[in-house]
Amino acid sequence: MMLKDVNGYFEMVIAGAVVLAFLLGGLFSWVLVVRTIYFKITKQFSKTRSCDTCGKRISSSALICPSCGQHYPEGATSPSALIVGGVFGGVMFSYAGLKGIEIFIEEFLNK
Structure with a gap:
């Protein structure tokens, strides 16, 4: 009987x-x-x-500085992409967290 109680608490x-x-993932996404x-x-x-090397102004999406040739592996992430990704992540993580609370209450607190 004691082991069953420990397993229940562990679960x-x-x-x-x-x-x-x-829920924290959803909160982080909404903050983003x-x-x-x-x-x-x-x-x-x-x-x-x-530019990190020469200091000249370059496009934020430039892959190579035209003045010094400094390579940038990726262009800057656009704000619109961050907003869309954040909203998607916020909705998904928040839904999963809230659904998890519902299941948690049904499973453990209503016994």
Whole structure:
């Protein structure tokens, strides 16, 4: 009987940790969306940036600096892509977390 109680508590702790992880993932995604929208509104996303090597202004999506030839492996991520990804992640993680709470309540608290 004692071992069954320990297993039940262990399952409850693991399930609670998983639900908490999904809720935190959703919160992080929504914070990313709000932060990106704020930066977009305040014009902190620039279409140009300084080259790390020579300091000249180059396009934020440039793969190579035209002045010095410095290579950039990827262009900058657009704010729109961050917003879409954040909303998608926020919806998915929030739904999973809230559904997890519902299952958690049904499974462990209504016994």
